[in-house]
Amino acid sequence: xxxxxxxxxxxxxxxxxxxxxxxxxxxxxxxxxxxxxxxxxxxxxxxxxxxxxxxxxxxxxxxxxxxxxxxxxxxxxxxxxxxxxxxxxxxxxxxxxxxxxxxxxxxxxxxxxxxxxxxxxxxxxxxxxxxxxxxxxxxxxxxxxxxxxxxxxxxxxxxxxxxxxxxxxxxxxxxxxxxxxxxxxxxxxxxxxxxxxxxxxxxxxxxxxxxxxxxxxxxxxxxxxxxxxxxxxxxxxxxxxxxxxxxxxxxxxxxxxxxxxxxxxxxxxxxxxxxxxxxxxxxxxxxxxxxxxxxxxxxxxxxxxxxxxxxxxxxxxxxx
Amino acid sequence: xxxxxxxxxxxxxxxxxxxxxxxxxxxxxxxxxxxxxxxxxxxxxxxxxxxxxxxxxxxxxxxxxxxxxxxxxxxxxxxxxxxxxxxxxxxxxxxxxxxxxxxxxxxxxxxxxxxxxxxxxxxxxxxxxxxxxxxxxxxxxxxxxxxxxxxxxxxxxxxxxxxxxxxxxxxxxxxxxxxxxxxxxxxxxxxxxxxxxxxxxxxxxxxxxxxxxxxxxxxxxxxxxxxxxxxxxxxxxxxxxxxxxxxxxxxxxxxxxxxxxxxxxxxxxxxxxxxxxxxxxxxxxxxxxxxxxxxxxxxxxxxxxxxxxxxxxxxxxx
Ligand SMILES: [Zn+2]
Numbered sequence: 001x002x003x004x005x006x007x008x009x010x011x012x013x014x015x016x017x018x019x020x021x022x023x024x025x026x027x028x029x030x031x032x033x034x035x036x037x038x039x040x041x042x043x044x045x046x047x048x049x050x051x052x053x054x055x056x057x058x059x060x061x062x063x064x065x066x067x068x069x070x071x072x073x074x075x076x077x078x079x080x081x082x083x084x085x086x087x088x089x090x091x092x093x094x095x096x097x098x099x100x101x102x103x104x105x106x107x108x109x110x111x112x113x114x115x116x117x118x119x120x121x122x123x124x125x126x127x128x129x130x131x132x133x134x135x136x137x138x139x140x141x142x143x144x145x146x147x148x149x150x151x152x153x154x155x156x157x158x159x160x161x162x163x164x165x166x167x168x169x170x171x172x173x174x175x176x177x178x179x180x181x182x183x184x185x186x187x188x189x190x191x192x193x194x195x196x197x198x199x200x201x202x203x204x205x206x207x208x209x210x211x212x213x214x215x216x217x218x219x220x221x222x223x224x225x226x227x228x229x230x231x232x233x234x235x236x237x238x239x240x241x242x243x244x245x246x247x248x249x250x251x252x253x254x255x256x257x258x259x260x261x262x263x264x265x266x267x268x269x270x271x272x273x274x275x276x277x278x279x280x281x282x283x284x285x286x287x288x289x290x291x292x293x294x295x296x297x298x299x300x301x302x303x304x305x306x307x308x309x310x311x312x313x314x315x316x317x318x319x320x
Numbered sequence: 321x322x323x324x325x326x327x328x329x330x331x332x333x334x335x336x337x338x339x340x341x342x343x344x345x346x347x348x349x350x351x352x353x354x355x356x357x358x359x360x361x362x363x364x365x366x367x368x369x370x371x372x373x374x375x376x377x378x379x380x381x382x383x384x385x386x387x388x389x390x391x392x393x394x395x396x397x398x399x400x401x402x403x404x405x406x407x408x409x410x411x412x413x414x415x416x417x418x419x420x421x422x423x424x425x426x427x428x429x430x431x432x433x434x435x436x437x438x439x440x441x442x443x444x445x446x447x448x449x450x451x452x453x454x455x456x457x458x459x460x461x462x463x464x465x466x467x468x469x470x471x472x473x474x475x476x477x478x479x480x481x482x483x484x485x486x487x488x489x490x491x492x493x494x495x496x497x498x499x500x501x502x503x504x505x506x507x508x509x510x511x512x513x514x515x516x517x518x519x520x521x522x523x524x525x526x527x528x529x530x531x532x533x534x535x536x537x538x539x540x541x542x543x544x545x546x547x548x549x550x551x552x553x554x555x556x557x558x559x560x561x562x563x564x565x566x567x568x569x570x571x572x573x574x575x576x577x578x579x580x581x582x583x584x585x586x587x588x589x590x591x592x593x594x595x596x597x598x599x600x601x602x603x604x605x606x607x608x609x610x611x612x613x614x615x616x617x618x619x620x621x622x623x624x625x626x627x628x629x630x631x632x633x634x635x636x637x638x
Pocket of ligand 1: 349350351352353354368369370371372373
C-alpha cells in the first residue's frame with residue numbers, strides 16, 4: 001500500500017481510481033478498462049512530474065521523512081556484503097539508533113556507520129526514531145578508530161531528526177559525545193564519505209558528516225534545527241514551519257549552491273519511496289564514484305584536505 | 321588575595337573598569353533580590369556580593385579583569401559575508417544585527433584578545449551573551465579560528481570563555497558548519513602542543529556545547545552555569561516529567577564527570593594562571609594583580625573604545 005503525503009492527495013485520488021478500475025475488471029471478465037486505466041496512469045504520472053519538479057522546501061522535509069523511504073538497514077543489506085555489526089561503546093550501552101560494523105563494499109573492506117529510524121512501531125521505539133544518545137556517538141567513535149587503525153575507509157549514512165533530548169543523554173554527556181564524534185571524523189587518516197539519505201538533523205548529523213565528501217539524496221534535508229524548532233524559536237509558532245523551511249536553505253540543491261555539500265544523488269520520479277531499489281542502487285554508485293579518487297590519497301592528505309574543506313566553508317558560494 | 325592585590329586592584333579598577341560606571345545606578349540581583357550599586361557589582365565582575373549569583377559579563381569587562389592591568393590587544397577577525405541566506409523571520413536578519421551592534425557596541429558575539437594574565441602570555445576569546453544570545457554564526461567561527469591561529473603564531477595557550485544560546489539560526493546550515501570548523505582549529509592547537517582551556521559560563525547550550533566548549537584540555541565552569549545540549553524545556557516536553565533540581569547546572573555536570581572544576585569568577589584568573597603555568601612548565605606565578613606590562617607600547621588600553629562599562633542586566637534569559 002502506498003503511503004501518500006498530504007500534498008500528494010490529488011495523486012492518491014487518480015491512482016486510487018485506476019486501481020479501482022483494474023480491480024473491477026479482475027472481478028468481471030467482460031469489462032475492458034485498460035484504456036481508461038492507462039489514461040489515468042498517464043494523468044497521474046504527469047501530475048507526479050509536475051509535483052516533484054517544484055517541491056517546496058517544506059514538502060522536501062515531508063519527503064525526506066517519508067516512512068517508506070529506504071533506511072540505513074536496507075542500504076547496508078543491499079549495498080554491502082559480509083556485514084558484521086559491531087556493538088557497544090564499552091562504557092554504558094549499545095545504542096540501537098546507531099548501526100555500524102565491518103562490511104565489504106564492492107569487495108573492499110569498509111566500516112559502515114549510520115542512523116536507523118526503524119520502520120514500524122516496534123522497531124521505531126527500539127531505534128529511538130534514529131535519535132542517538134551519547135553511547136551511540138561513542139560507539140561510532142570506537143568504530144571510526146578501529147577503521148583508522150587498519151586503514152579501512154568509513155562510510156556514514158546520515159538519517160536523524162537530531163540527537164536525543166533526554167535526561168539520561170544529558171547526564172551522560174550528549175554534548176561531549178557529539179563533539180568527540182565530529183572531532184574523530186576530522187582526525188581520520190582514511191577516507192570518510194557521508195551520505196545524507198533522509199534527515200540530516202543538527203549536531204547529531206554533523207557528528208558523522210565532517211567528511212571528505214558529503215553527498216545528499218535529491219529530496220533529503222540537512223539543517224541546523226528542524227523547521228518546526230526554528231519556527232517556534234524565531235516565529236514563536238511551530239506552525240510556521242513552512243516559512244522556516246523556506247528561510248533555512250535546507251534542501252540539497254541550496255546546500256550545493258552554498259558549497260556545504262559536494263554531490264546530489266538523483267531520486268526516482270516521485271521520491272525514493274516510489275522506487276527503493278533504484279534509490280539504493282544510485283546511492284551505491286555515488287559512494288563508489290566518491291570513494292575511488294580518495295583511495296589514492298595519502299593519509300596526511302586525507303586529513304589535510306578534509307580540514308581545509310571545512311575551513312573554506314563560507315568563503316565561497318555565498319553572494320556578498 | 322594578599323596585600324598586593326588588595327592594594328593594587330582598587331587602583332586598577334578605578335583606572336579601567338569604573339570610568340564610565342555611574343555611581344548612582346543600581347541593579348537588583350534576580351536570585352536574592354539585593355540592590356547592588358553598579359560600581360560595587362562591576363568591581364566584583366558582575367557577581368552578586370550578597371549571594372554569589374554570577375550575572376552576565378561582557379567580553380570587554382571580563383578581559384579588563386583577566387588581563388594584567390586590564391590591558392589587552394584585540395585579535396582581528398576576518399570579515400564574513402553578511403546575511404548569507406538573506407534570512408527573514410519576523411524581522412530581517414540585518415536589522416537584528418544592527419540592533420545588537422548598537423546595543424552592545426560590538427561587531428558580533430565573540431571578542432578575541434591577546435595579552436598577559438599574571439605575567440603569563442595567552443590568547444583568549446569570550447562569547448557575548450548580550451549579543452543575540454551569544455549565538456554562533458560565521459563570525460563567531462572565524463573569531464575562534466583567528467584566536468587559535470594567533471595562539472599558534474605566538475606559541476601561547478588559548479582560553480575560551482563560552483556563553484551561547486546555541487547556533488545563530490539566521491545563518492542556518494552555515495552556523496551548523498561552525499561545529500566542524502572550530503573543531504579543526506582545536507586539532508591545529510593540539511598539534512602545536514598548546515593548551516586549550518574552556519571556561520563555560522551561563523548559559524552554554526546547543527551546538528556550542530557540542531563542539532568547542534566540550535573539547536578543552538581542562539574544562540572549568542562558573543558556578544550554577546546552565547550547560548547542556550538540549551535545553552531543560554525541550555527535555556521536559558520530550559520526556560514529560562519534571563527535571564531534578566540543579567539539572568544541567570555546572571555542579572551537576574561536575575558530579576556527573578563532565579567537568580574538571582567549578583570556579584567562582586573572581587578566582588578564575590588565579591586558577592587559570594596556576595594551571596597554564598604548570599602545563600607550560602613555567603615557575604609558579606606571583607599571585608597578585610599586576611600592572612600592565614610596561615615594555616609593550618603596542619598594547620592599548622581598552623578604555624579607548626566606546627563602551628567599557630560592564631553591561632549589567634537584572635533579568636537573565638537562558
Ligand atoms: Zn544575589
